Amino acid sequence: SYELTQPPSVSVSPGQTASITCSGDKLGDQYACWYQQKPGQSPVLVIYQDNKRPSGIPERFSGSNSGNTATLTISGTQAMDEADYYCQAWDSVVVFGGGTKLTVL
Amino acid sequence: EVQLVESGGGLVQPGGSLRLSCAASGFTFSLYWMHWVRQAPGKGLVWVSRIKSDGSSTNYADSVQGRFTISRDNAKNTLFLQMNSLRAEDTAVYYCARETVGVTTELDYWGQGTLVTASS
Numbered sequence: 452s453y454e455l456t457q458p459p460s461v462s463v464s465p466g467q468t469a470s471i472t473c474s475g476d477k478l479g480d481q482y483a484c485w486y487q488q489k490p491g492q493s494p495v496l497v498i499y500q501d502n503k504r505p506s507g508i509p510e511r512f513s514g515s516n517s518g519n520t521a522t523l524t525i526s527g528t529q530a531m532d533e534a535d536y537y538c539q540a541w542d543s544v545v546v547f548g549g550g551t552k553l554t555v556l
Numbered sequence: 557e558v559q560l561v562e563s564g565g566g567l568v569q570p571g572g573s574l575r576l577s578c579a580a581s582g583f584t585f586s587l588y589w590m591h592w593v594r595q596a597p598g599k600g601l602v603w604v605s606r607i608k609s610d611g612s613s614t615n616y617a618d619s620v621q622g623r624f625t626i627s628r629d630n631a632k633n634t635l636f637l638q639m640n641s642l643r644a645e646d647t648a649v650y651y652c653a654r655e656t657v658g659v660t661t662e663l664d665y666w667g668q669g670t671l672v673t674a675s676s
Contacts, residue, residue, distance in 0.1 A: 494653075499656070541661045545591065547600060
């Protein structure tokens, strides 16, 4: 079965750029998306079709996808961005990455 | 405003059954594929199942195939998940989610989730 691999944790200082990767075999050949989940809340879609932002998602969130890796980038990271982030792709079924805890310190 | 409201969770003994519901509002329910996603306590998101807009096609994760059944009532704007032969490892918050219209499978709206606990 298809697997997506994310680092368990990423740390970033406020105002700096955070990058979260998602690796999968030939992931760049399909679309990837990203969700943000804060403690006690439901997931929120922050990036879809590799690099598009849904309405209401700040411009500091961006995405890319090439080769075997999709990347979520948060520019000018704020304390409110501290959350778990999950990538997602499709391989006849929906597949989620294991999630990355972003710490802003 | 799009709303998805799950219900039906609770405590059930291993081997038991439970039926989850997800009431949809604020959009034309019958036009959208719908999904169930679960999250065990302290763990990540795991996809469970999806159903086509008209109910004619379904998919399941291997871990629930043959035990869970997804269905929908478009007249009542409601999604269901019938869970049989529940196991301790099925303990999780279950979310219903809407798939965007188009060629990709991202989930653009999620409910608040309902907790299912399979324990004796």
